Amino acid sequence: MLFNVWDRIEENEFAQVISVALESLFPENPPQFMSRTPHGYYNPATIERDIQSGGFVSQPRMHTIAERSRADSPEIPALAYCQGTPLRNEIEARDKSRLSEATDHAANAIALRFGPGPVDGKIQAHIITVER
Template sequence: TWRQADALKLPFDDAAFDLVCCQFGAMFFPDRAAAYREAKRVLKPGGHFLFSVWDRIEENIFADDVTNALARIFPHDPPRFLARTPHGYHDKDLIRSDLAAAGFSDVAIDTRAEQSRASSPRVPAVAYCQGTLLRNEIDAREAGSLASATDYAEAAIADRHGRGAVAAKIQAHFIVAVV
């Protein structure tokens, strides 16, 4: 059964699950320690908490390309949403520390690099500029500039990766913590 829930206040009984999964969400938690304690609370003894987070932005090339392009457009106040939030929770020592503080004893972190592929430079430019909260930061800097900022990001990706189908490194950490 699919149920949407607040990670900080899970609507489940204590020790109800063998596994709790969270795919690329932990970096958005307003209080990671509280969310991790909740995951631990609903896990049975020996249960596993499996989650993933993006590695630092420099290891995620399209996101970094877009961030750097927007910094050239807005040099006095560059939009840093991608670096700050989706790619801002990448420090493995911090992740281990946060999990230990929540009561997890055994933590394994596996870092994986893959290729992000798109049919054209337009696809990642639109995805990042218009499909994330980065769009709000672009609009806040100059109302009505979303389209031109997206075009600029597309050109930056094309200049670096070509004008046809593109591919670049994307990297994430996959974490397993045991109760």
């Protein structure tokens, strides 16, 4: 079996910057989708235990890969994350009328961290292989 999972949010810069930005916009109930779901299942011990619980007896091999995510502007990753993932549902659950504001806030946070032009952020994932 071969599969991959994102590493923790701290290893994925755009996701982390956007999550922190949205925490400041919704301080009473910040959206947690990114840290909870795509970046919430990264712990090697947990993954190994789950694989063994699934009937695999061989030792899984985990390889961590770091790459770069690039976009022509801060608005592109902000739009992708805030309106193109289930994070959108969490933003709208807090206040449907603030989706554009949240997207702009995320874009501004990315621009503050990476600059106003083309942006380049680290992304990291684990590739896991295991045989029955």
